Amino acid sequence: MEKYLAELNEAQRAPVLHKDGALMVIAGAGSGKTRVLTYRIAYLMNQGVDAFNILSLTFTNKAAREMKKRIANIVGNSEAKNLWMGTFHSVFAKILRIEADKLGYPSNFTIYDTQDSQRLINSIIKEMGLDKDVYKYKQVQSRISSYKNSLITVKAYFNNPELMEADAMAKKPRLGEIYNEYCERCFKAGAMDFDDLLLKTNELLNRFPEVLMKYQERFRYILVDEYQDTNHSQYLIVKALSDRYQNICVVGDDAQSIYAFRGANINNILNFQKDYDDVTMYRLEQNYRSTRNIVNAANSVIEKNKSRLEKVVWTANDDGNSIKVHRSVTDAEEGRFVASTIFETKMQEQLKDGDFAVLYRTNSQSRSIEDALRRKDIPYRIYGGLSFYQRKEIKDVLAYLRLILNPKDEEALVRVINYPARGIGQTTIQKLTIAANHYKRSIFEVMENLNRIDLKINSGTKRKLEDFVTMIKSFQVTNQSADAFVLAEHVTKKTGLLQEFKKDGTPEGIARMENIEELLNGIQDFVEGQKELADASGDLSEFMEDIALATDMDKDAGDDDRVALMTIHLAKGLEFPYVFIVGMEEDLFPSAMSMNTRSELEEERRLFYVALTRAEKQAYLTHAQSRYRWGKLIDAEPSRFIEEIDDTYLEHLTPPMDSGYRYKPLIDSDIFGDVDKSKLRLRKPSAGTPPSHHKPSEEKLRKLRKIKPDIGEPVANNNLFDDDLVVGNKVEHSRFGKGEIVKIEGVGNDKKAEIRFDNGGIKKLLLRFAKLDVI
Ligand code: ATP
Ligand code: MG
Numbered sequence: 001m002e003k004y005l006a007e008l009n010e011a012q013r014a015p016v017l018h019k020d021g022a023l024m025v026i027a028g029a030g031s032g033k034t035r036v037l038t039y040r041i042a043y044l045m046n047q048g049v050d051a052f053n054i055l056s057l058t059f060t061n062k063a064a065r066e067m068k069k070r071i072a073n074i075v076g077n078s079e080a081k082n083l084w085m086g087t088f089h090s091v092f093a094k095i096l097r098i099e100a101d102k103l104g105y106p107s108n109f110t111i112y113d114t115q116d117s118q119r120l121i122n123s124i125i126k127e128m129g130l131d132k133d134v135y136k137y138k139q140v141q142s143r144i145s146s147y148k149n150s151l152i153t154v155k156a157y158f159n160n161p162e163l164m165e166a167d168a169m170a171k172k173p174r175l176g177e178i179y180n181e182y183c184e185r186c187f188k189a190g191a192m193d194f195d196d197l198l199l200k201t202n203e204l205l206n207r208f209p210e211v212l213m214k215y216q217e218r219f220r221y222i223l224v225d226e227y228q229d230t231n232h233s234q235y236l237i238v239k240a241l242s243d244r245y246q247n248i249c250v251v252g253d254d255a256q257s258i259y260a261f262r263g264a265n266i267n268n269i270l271n272f273q274k275d276y277d278d279v280t281m282y283r284l285e286q287n288y289r290s291t292r293n294i295v296n297a298a299n300s301v302i303e304k305n306k307s308r309l310e311k312v313v314w315t316a317n318d319d320g321n322s323i324k325v326h327r328s329v330t331d332a333e334e335g336r337f338v339a340s341t342i343f344e345t346k347m348q349e350q351l352k353d354g355d356f357a358v359l360y361r362t363n364s365q366s367r368s369i370e371d372a373l374r375r376k377d378i379p380y381r382i383y384g385g386l387s388f389y390q391r392k393e394i395k396d397v398l399a400y401l402r403l404i405l406n407p408k409d410e411e412a413l414v415r416v417i418n419y420p421a422r423g424i425g426q427t428t429i430q431k432l433t434i435a436a437n438h439y440k441r442s443i444f445e446v447m448e449n450l451n452r453i454d455l456k457i458n459s460g461t462k463r464k465l466e467d468f469v470t471m472i473k474s475f476q477v478t479n480q481s482a483d484a485f486v487l488a489e490h491v492t493k494k495t496g497l498l499q500e501f502k503k504d505g506t507p508e509g510i511a512r513m514e515n516i517e518e519l520l521n522g523i524q525d526f527v528e529g530q531k532e533l534a535d536a537s538g539d540l541s542e543f544m545e546d547i548a549l550a551t552d553m554d555k556d557a558g559d560d561d562r563v564a565l566m567t568i569h570l571a572k573g574l575e576f577p578y579v580f581i582v583g584m585e586e587d588l589f590p591s592a593m594s595m596n597t598r599s600e601l602e603e604e605r606r607l608f609y610v611a612l613t614r615a616e617k618q619a620y621l622t623h624a625q626s627r628y629r630w631g632k633l634i635d636a637e638p639s640r641f642i643e644e645i646d647d648t649y650l651e652h653l654t655p656p657m658d659s660g661y662r663y664k665p666l667i668d669s670d671i672f673g674d675v676d677k678s679k680l681r682l683r684k685p686s687a688g689t690p691p692s693h694h695k696p697s698e699e700k701l702r703k704l705r706k707i708k709p710d711i712g713e714p715v716a717n718n719n720l721f722d723d724d725l726v727v728g729n730k731v732e733h734s735r736f737g738k739g740e741i742v743k744i745e746g747v748g749n750d751k752k753a754e755i756r757f758d759n760g761g762i763k764k765l766l767l768r769f770a771k772l773d774v775i
Helices: 003-007 010-017 033-046 061-075 088-103 114-127 137-149 154-158 161-169 175-188 194-207 209-218 232-242 267-275 292-302 331-349 363-375 392-405 410-416 426-439 443-448 459-481 484-494 497-504 507-531 540-555 598-612 640-644 698-705
Strands: 022-026 054-057 084-086 110-112 191-193 221-224 248-252 279-282 323-330 356-360 380-382 563-567 576-581 615-629 632-635 650-652 730-733 737-745 752-757 761-766 772-774
Touching (some): 010 279, 033 054, 033 221, 084 088, 154 161, 175 191, 267 279, 292 323, 331 576, 363 563, 392 540, 410 443, 426 459, 443 459, 507 615, 507 761, 576 598
Parallel strands (some): 022 279, 221 248, 323 615, 380 563, 576 615
16 A cells, blocks of 8 residues: 555545545544545546646635645645645636636636725615615625525526515615626626626536536546535536536535535535435544544534534544633633733743634634733734734724824825715825925825915815814814723714714624724723823823834734634634634624524534634633623623533633523524435444543543632742732722732832732732722
8 A cells, every 4th residue: 555545544545545436525523534635636646647637626725735735745746736726716716717708708807806896886876876875885795795606697686576576675676786787897897706706607617518518528526625615606616517527526524514604505515415426425433633522522512403414523532631611800811811821831831832723703802812912922823814903994093093193194194084985085185195295294284274275175175174184183182181992982983983884784894893892992901901000191192002013013924833813714624732712702602693593503503613623632712701892891601602511521710600691592493404314324333433422530520520719820929028918818999899819929119919800800900009908
């Protein structure tokens, strides 16, 4: 046997060596599905299949690059480089460029991103004279996008009275017209949007049999990773291309289907056997990635889903540590726990920053984690999104704040002078810029002196410019007395930034609003901390200085040894030795927007299964008792998913809460619909399969159940202090109320006490300023 084949277990080798025909591997996380796909490609090539005849579709282009590297190691670089590998979008964009003329497009067609699409739809709505509060452009865009992904073309739309009626009922009878106009304008502009890349590929393959044949002949072997998350449009492309030779290999895990909200269809797995003449099913059961505790914990969670295919996942790996659960009082403290645990573990175990990942449900959660990592000088990288402080909406708010401190800051001024839109056009901005250059003054100064310079600006626009100046000046006045939080909150309201996002109501709009909310929370936190310090006041200039550090570090890209921060959706298929799943709270994870039906909740549970199974050695689940939302502390309950893990696999670093919280009842529904699951024959037990749950010994159980007291970091030796305040003292603070001292550090004027307050988090206070009474 060739050497690389020995790197597979028997169950993995079978699909790798499988002769021609259709095969499907459905198996749990970490069982080697991606490895099977990779090795199968190498094997095919070793058997003489030309790289030119193989097409491999992956979830990310990064995954494709890694697979290619591994294959190159086995078959050699020159062979591997001809492989077609990548995401559906990237591969089919390439094919569309080759065949563009058939569809009437130039081969150098532009690809519109979502923002481009939205902008175009917005102007169409305006031109048609429609009410923009009824026809919200982002909603219209997402409606058009879902039509495209279901292959409902404009023509199909107008042939479908039900769809038209549904839109009319939703008070948008002219949606079809917008759809039509949008498609015509894209076509005229030689542009395709993201959804077109799949839709037009389908059109190409349907309308031109000779083109279909050409690619069927070319891609004699097609392999698809993460098959459970393909949508209808992608499914049809794969089906059409593989129809001739039927050499199709798909791997996936129904338990990791997490894109239903974007149209991914679990029935693609279930229908596979019907679609091809002779399908062989393979199962993999051994997990190589994670410790036994993690594997078993993940099993115990996913078992709670009713809609699922029964699978066995076991591992021969060590038990490993229990999954650690940590409760903090606030989200900021959660961030500090993550940062200090990473710091300490890295030291103790001689690890790299790149061995750690922090996973969260929504992008806005990265802020408190980023802040904590930054303060501990731990390098991190945000994947699949901009670093928090680089996001557009955050930069917009910061631009206003910069202007308050320095109205000459032209970049900031140009960014927000007409954002949110206030009728100050490009021509006006140009005139101002020219005048500023001529008089060698800033644009803002020119704006302050409009009555003394004749810029040929009409009186209406002039008034708008003056209003803007007045607004910024009024902020400057506020800044003289208010702290950074009060000021920033005032600015987001007065400028109309918040309303801008509030009124659009799309998921993107909500995400933007949440990000601004997060920014305000961060400022609030910062201000509270500063106010306890001797020589700080928590004003805007202090905050902006603090922020400057954040952006400086973000610029420093290049090396990959950083803590990875990303949403769980993005983490699919990846693995890390240490994984923190943060924000394990009801309404956050599971998300408040996905808790109404059983099928929504089950998708959240699959998401949690994905998160947990990313960890190789150690998983941490953290939750906060309260989170700042709109500057207010909101109570948060621990996520039901923590409770759902079999207790034997958990170690509570803080005492678990018994809140008596009751979860909302669910509306019953099922992702599998009426498909007969038993046809998949996944239940057939294989000989010699070890039990899926390995129970630890009684002694181990006792140890695991032992709960550590919640005392945070080790307490310093009290004898070092001559003060009468010691760890354990109960104290009362004029603002924060009652609490207990958990740590004392520093000497003399720098002596600080860390106090856990009964109702508002842990605070570190400088003793010479803190107004504390011992009680
Ligand atoms: P996911 O469901 O998360 O996508 P997967 O089923 O694709 O997981 P892989 O990523 O292919 O699993 O494999 C998980 C880990 O186990 C990888 O680090 C892989 O290299 C390793 N692995 C897989 N099979 C073997 C094997 N036979 N021997 C040693 N290591 C293996
Ligand atoms: Mg995989």
